[in-house]
Amino acid sequence: xxxxxxxxxxxxxxxxxxxxxxxxxxxxxxxxxxxxxxxxxxxxxxxxxxxxxxxxxxxxxxxxxxxxxxxxxxxxxxxxxxxxxxxxxxxxxxxxxxxxxxxxxxxxxxxxxxxxxxxxxxxxxxxxxxxxxxxxxxxxxxxxxxxxxxxxxxxxxxxxxxxxxxxxxxxxxxxxxxxxxxxxxxxxxxxxxxxxxxxxxxxxxxxxxxxxxxxxxxxxxxxxxxxxxxxxxxxxxxxxxxxxxxxxxxxxxxxxxxxxxxxxxxxxxxxxxxxxxxxxxxxxxxxxxxxxxxxxxxxxxxxxxxxxxxxxxxxxxxxxxxxxxxxxxxxxxxxxxxxxxxxxxxxxxxxxxxxxxxxxxxxxxxxxxxxxxxxxxxxxxxxxxxxxxxxxxxxxxxxxxxxxxxxxxxxxxxxxxxxxxxx
Numbered sequence: 534x535x536x537x538x539x540x541x542x543x544x545x546x547x548x549x550x551x552x553x554x555x556x557x558x559x560x561x562x563x564x565x566x567x568x569x570x571x572x573x574x575x576x577x578x579x580x581x582x583x584x585x586x587x588x589x590x591x592x593x594x595x596x597x598x599x600x601x602x603x604x605x606x607x608x609x610x611x612x613x614x615x616x617x618x619x620x621x622x623x624x625x626x627x628x629x630x631x632x633x634x635x636x637x638x639x640x641x642x643x644x645x646x647x648x649x650x651x652x653x654x655x656x657x658x659x660x661x662x663x664x665x666x667x668x669x670x671x672x673x674x675x676x677x678x679x680x681x682x683x684x685x686x687x688x689x690x691x692x693x694x695x696x697x698x699x700x701x702x703x704x705x706x707x708x709x710x711x712x713x714x715x716x717x718x719x720x721x722x723x724x725x726x727x728x729x730x731x732x733x734x735x736x737x738x739x740x741x742x743x744x745x746x747x748x749x750x751x752x753x754x755x756x757x758x759x760x761x762x763x764x765x766x767x768x769x770x771x772x773x774x775x776x777x778x779x780x781x782x783x784x785x786x787x788x789x790x791x792x793x794x795x796x797x798x799x800x801x802x803x804x805x806x807x808x809x810x811x812x813x814x815x816x817x818x819x820x821x822x823x824x825x826x827x828x829x830x831x832x833x834x835x836x837x838x839x840x841x842x843x844x845x846x847x848x849x850x851x852x853x854x855x856x857x858x859x860x861x862x863x864x865x866x867x868x869x870x871x872x873x874x875x876x877x878x879x880x881x882x883x884x885x886x887x888x889x890x891x892x893x894x895x896x897x898x899x900x901x902x903x904x905x906x907x908x909x910x911x912x913x914x915x916x917x918x919x920x921x922x923x924x925x926x927x928x929x930x931x932x933x934x935x936x937x938x939x940x941x942x943x944x945x946x947x948x949x950x951x952x953x954x955x956x
Contacts, residue, residue: 551636552890554721554760555691555853557824558909559916561765564816565806569768572805579804581793583609583772587804590811591772597813598723600746600755602774606781608788609807612769613721613758615797616788617641617685620754620773623787624715626682627674631662633856633895633903635691635719650674650681651896658847659856660690661697664708671712684714688742689722692895692905693856694832694849696726696740706745706753715784716753718745721761721771722852724821727829740850751776754784761852762821763810770799770807823920828853831908834926834935839906842942843949853909856892859902865948866902873899884941887911887934911935 579587588604595602610616618641621628628642632651639649652662652670662670667684674681686705689696697705709716729739746753755774760766773788775781792798799807810817832849839846845858859866859877866872871880874891881889887910892903911934912919919925926932 551640551894552888552905554637554758554766555907556766556909557828557853557916558912559820559824559920561768562816562820564814565764565810568809569802569806572802575801575805577801579609579799579801581796581798582789583607583799584804587772587799587808587811590808591774594772594811594813595755595774598744600744600774603777606775606777606785608773608775608785608792609799609804610771610773610792610797611799611803612760613637613719613756613771614641615792615795616756616771616773617717617719618644619788619791619795619797620717620756620784621645621647621683622791623784624683626680629662629667629670629681629684629714630896631660631686633659633692633892633897634685635687636890636894638685638719639896648674648679650679654693655701657701658690658695658697659693660687660695661702661705662686664701664704667705667708668712671714681712681714683717684709685717685719686745687719687722688744689720689726689740689851691722691852692854692892693847694852694854695847696742696850699741699743702743702745703748706749710749710752714752716745716749718753718755719757720744720755721758723757724762725825725828725853726851727832727849728826742851746774746776751778751780754781759807759810762825763817764803764806768803768806770803772807772811820920827919827925828908830926831911831931835906835908835911835938838935838939838942841939842946844942853907855906855908857904857906859904859945862942862945862949863902864952865945868948868952871902874901874903875899877902877904881941885938906938 587609588607591607592602614637621642627648629650630638631654642649653666655663671681726740726742746755758771775785835855839857843861849855871877874893878891889904892901893899913930915928915930
């Protein structure tokens with residue numbers, strides 16, 4: 534069973550040159566900034582794993598989402614990568630991830646010398662592996678002497694912007710736990726599910742999000758990076774919820790050992806802001822709701838531009854990202870010297886004036902012409918104005934950015950059509 538290793542040209546390595554979490558393009562919430570500033574004089578470091586106030590705020594956050602949690606089940610760290618690194622080190626064994634997956638999942642396993650195996654995703658969504666492909670991958674890895682131990686998945690996915698249906702998620706979780714795998718559920722984008730537009734038919738309703746920790750609570754650790762919905766990316770902070778019971782207690786202790794060895798504690802002022810955000814006072818929830826609605830509109834405008842150009846993309850259901858397959862435009866792209874995902878990344882990033890990381894950054898096939906597009910750069914400097922207007926897509930900066938996307942993709946469509954053989 535061939536494990537997946539990065540395949541990028543020199544100077545385009547998947548770690549240092551990899552894409553960041555999609556930014557929301559908005560200034561920090563003033564109330565959050567005030568909490569951070571008020572804590573700036575704190576001289577004592579935050580305890581590794583988080584202080585009592587932060588842990589209790591995290592417990593309340595999860596309880597409101599149907600996951601009763603005690604402070605002894607929670608650990609905080611300066612970003613989800615630190616938590617995933619600690620979990621991978623604590624659990625041992627080989628790592629399985631869906632293809633494609635978040636760009637930051639695989640490097641931490643490789644840093645520890647752990648093999649990473651990508652498993653194909655089902656047609657309806659990304660973020661979770663196809664359950665039958667998962668079972669076959671586990672069997673082959675074991676047949677070749679491997680030791681599959683950990684499955685990382687996401688219910689609201691980066692890079693695809695899709696949401697896993699609960700019935701599919703249950704089948705995946707049952708298949709994984711039946712094979713003795715521990716699940717890490719990356720729920721960074723859980724709170725960014727797109728609302729249903731007014732007048733939408735049943736098929737377009739807002740997605741239903743269900744955590745695998747609600748289905749199989751003894752085998753799932755939940756990781757949430759606050760940069761997904763509640764904090765600016767410049768304030769790194771994330772929390773993990775461990776299973777209740779003896780196994781969860783042991784895993785929690787091992788993770789704290791790793792975080793301690795790394796010195797991976799949340800900065801004191803950021804911890805204060807994290808606790809405030811996790812308690813979800815009215816200003817935080819109002820900003821989060823407005824930001825989700827704004828980015829949902831932008832994501833659907835991007836999707837329309839991609840589909841109108843003859844490319845392929847699943848409709849976005851969460852987050853600030855869209856995963857586009859430009860394979861149907863390959864004839865036109867070849868005339869521009871674009872033959873793989875790295876070429877496509879370079880070409881579109883230059884033409885669009887915004888990051889367009891290729892699918893190979895997310896564990897996808899280098900030869901496939903896929904990219905992740907994000908909505909934050911469409912706002913330019915008009916982020917606050919976009920929140921305050923009922924028609925953000927009509928603001929000059931946003932309209933110009935979307936026009937550029939439509940123009941670049943439309944030119945490729947027209948070139949591809951001219952190169953089609955006569956029928």
